[in-house]
Amino acid sequence: MDAKVRELSYSQAVQEAMAIALESDPRVFLMGEDIGVYGGAFQVTGDLVERFGPERVIDMPISELGGAGVAVGAAVTGMRPIFEFQFSDFATLAMEQIVNQAAKMRFMLGGEVSVPLVMRFPAGSGTGAAAQHSQSLEAWLAHVPGLKVIQPATPHDAKGMLLAALEDPDPVMIFEHKLLYKMKGAVPEGHYTVPIGKADIARPGKDATIVATSIMVHKALEAAAALAGEGIDLEVIDLRTIRPIDRETVIESVKKTSRLLCVYEAVKTLGIGAEISAMIAESEAFDYLDAPIVRLGGADSPIPYNPDLEKAAVPQVPDIIASARALVQGRR
Amino acid sequence: MSATAKKAAAGAANVPFAFRAYTPDQLRGVLHKMHLIRKFEEGAEDSYTRGLIHGTMHLSIGQEASALGICAPLKADDQITSTHRGHGHCIAKGAQVDRMFAEFFGKTTGYCKGRGGSMHIADVSAGNLGANGIVAGGIPIAVGAALSAKMQKNGKVVVCFFGDGANNEGAFHESLNMAAIWKLPVVFVCENNGYGMSTSTARSTAVERIADRAAAYAMPGVTVNGNDFSAVAEASTTAVERARRGEGPSLIETKTYRHRGHSKSDRNRYRTKEEIEEWKAMRDPINLFEAELQQFGVIDEAGIAAVRAAVEAEIAAGIEFAKTSPAPAAAEGLNFVYTELQ
Structure with missing residues (x-):
């Protein structure tokens, strides 16, 4: 029997996933700053505190490092915490617990514990919040063995991947682009999961592959729709998970299209696009390439406040159109 | 109260807590574990010198009474978190020395299957x-x-061990505050051995008594002689009972001293030989406890010799177990990074 599908916003989808988890699993609880009566800085937890009470929707003090450690400690002792960073930038305050403790505890203890921890990071630019509230730091965490890092791009995946993360015995870091929170999309009712580690071919095509993450998936789809009018047929892969990367889907796509463009909002240098490019260069898909790999990523600068500069600091649809067209037509 | 009862009560008040709270058998068990910790660490140090253990280690020789006194009131399923100077805590909470040695030797029979070593x-x-x-x-x-x-x-109840160095980390402040506002069943134990690596508490910490910091989190804070098993056990019992009653956390500062350097790289340039010798001669926790046990007739010289002999045998067997245990295969290098890769 197919579940009923409704239109929900991304933030509603995340909230629905958390509500399902809170209802069905007594081990699940939420922790974060102002996630109770305030409803979260981006209203993602909304009224969950009224439905599940302050002991399961915990407003913590502004203590990111300590709070993250509390979530780690709870996870290794039988609970399933969902920890919300108010902004992903504030993870910098908690890196010790994420990187040294959560990621390594199972390994250091020879498999004697698991750390079933879910952390949510509202990320990205475009809100005018300037340099300390607009970063995309997912590659930092994806560099750490022991963590899984996902970037759902649609309301459907936001719900399904959060529910998958809760079933995962290892720490899962979820980067949610703030500009996606209001985006609407089809979301089935009830419980379902979208697997971690599996990319989605958001648009099949034959002339070039665009590997995009998070909000860039939508920009890439917009660019692909525009270029379709010029007879250019782009394949858009929504990577969805950046650790572990779905090598097979990306490699197969590049073997088919012979061209690769990586699009991501995080700083281009040493980012996910570098990893994807190197992965293709090292794989059998390299022999299929008809053109050099192209990366579009964030500028090598902090995110500026001025709205025009802010837009210019990350890839926009016209940038993707220009790069994809040049890639397919063989001009750089 | 009758005159006899009054006299008995007055007498009892002069008997240290441990000698009122524990049976002679239990107290002899504590002495056994004190020696076990000491000899385990001496055995680990010796194995390191012989090249059987690589890396580094942080020895708690001189701090044994703190680990054992704190763990005395804990039940088997109570939990602890420990520190880089954690061998004593591990033994005090019930670990076997053979599997600890095996871990230090990097073997699959170790508590962490050779992935953690001394520090984990x-x-x-x-x-x-x-x-x-x-x-x-x-x-x-x-x-x-x-x-x-x-x-x-x-x-x-959860006991959280940390050192004097940790009390200046932000995590200390954030954690004690959260434990207090949520009234959690946790006992914070600051083992103050006087030095964070080379930096003395006098140079690193604004308050003289670290336990005074408890006031900032509206929780009880006590400073005890960390080399006096009974004093530590009494403070721990009070704090653990309070935690178990749901009344929230406490902070205990056990003042102690490490006879060895911070780690194997330490040249002891920040403290004097005289200071170290004075602590060893006058305030060694094992000597103090043995004297007390004899004073209250719990054990005699022969009994102490028997404890030492039993511990020596346990340590020798543990080292042998570690030496003869298998090492992990190189192909197993990615095991335990994720749960499914096992």
């Missing part, structure tokens, strides 16, 4: 959630474990 020694089945290579790294984790205990209503 743990025994989860006995309630030790692990030593920690990061100063103050275990403090919030202990608070999380206590939050679990409260949410699961399982009656567990």
Whole structure:
């Protein structure tokens, strides 16, 4: 029997996933700053505190490092915490617990514990919040063995991947682009999961592959729709998970299209696009390439406040159109 | 109250806590574990010198009474988080020395299957959630474990060991505050051995008594002689009972001293030989405890000799077990990074 599908916003989808988890699993609880009566800085937890009470929707003090450690400690002792960073930038305050403790505890203890921890990071630019509230730091965490890092791009995946993360015995870091929170999309009712580690071919095509993450998936789809009018047929892969990367889907796509463009909002240098490019260069898909790999990523600068500069600091649809067209037509 | 009862009560008041609270058998068991910790660390140090153990280690020789006194009131399923100087905590909470040696030797029979070594020694089945290579790294984790205990209503108490160095980390402040506002069943234990690596508490810490910091978190704070088993056990019992009653956390500062350097790289240039010798001669926790046990007729010289002999045999067997245990295969290098890769 197919579940009923409704239109929900991304933030509603995340909230629905958390509500399902809170209802069905007594081990699940939420922790974060102002996630109770305030409803979260981006209203993602909304009224969950009224439905599940302050002991399961915990407003913590502004203590990111300590709070993250509390979530780690709870996870290794039988609970399933969902920890919300108010902004992903504030993870910098908690890196010790994420990187040294959560990621390594199972390994250091020879498999004697698991750390079933879910952390949510509202990320990205475009809100005018300037340099300390607009970063995309997912590659930092994806560099750490022991963590899984996902970037759902649609309301459907936001719900399904959060529910998958809760079933995962290892720490899962979820980067949610703030500009996606209001985006609407089809979301089935009830419980379902979208697997971690599996990319989605958001648009099949034959002339070039665009590997995009998070909000860039939508920009890439917009660019692909525009270029379709010029007879250019782009394949858009929504990577969805950046650790572990779905090598097979990306490699197969590049073997088919012979061209690769990586699009991501995080700083281009040493980012996910570098990893994807190197992965293709090292794989059998390299022999299929008809053109050099192209990366579009964030500028090598902090995110500026001025709205025009802010837009210019990350890839926009016209940038993707220009790069994809040049890639397919063989001009750089 | 009758005259006899009054006299008995007055007499009891002069008897240290441990000699009122524990049976002679239990007290002899404590002495056994004190020697076990000491000899384990001497054995580990000797094996390191012989090249059988690589890396580094942080010895707690001189601090044994603190580990044992704190763990005295704990039940088997109560939990602890420990520190880089955590061998004593691990043994005090119930670990076996053979599997600890095996871990130090990097063998598959070790508590962490050779992946953790001295700095990450743990025994989860006995309630030790692990030593920690990061100063103050275990403090919030202990608070999380206590939050679990409260949410699961399982009656567990969590003891969080850390050193004087950790009390200046932000994690200390954040953790004690959260434990206090949520009234969690956790006991914070600052083992103040006077030095964070080379930096004395006088140079690093604004307050003279670290326990005074408890006032900032509206929790009880006591400073005790960390080399006096009975004094530590009494403070721990008070704090553990309070935690178990659901009245919230406490902070205990055990003042102690490490006879050895911070780690194997330490040249002891920040303290005098005289200071070290004075602590060894006058305030060694094992000597103090043995004298007390004899004073109250719990054990005699022959009994002490028997404890020492039993410990020596246990240590020798443990080292042998470690030497003859198999090492992990290189192909198993990615095991335990993720749960499915096992």
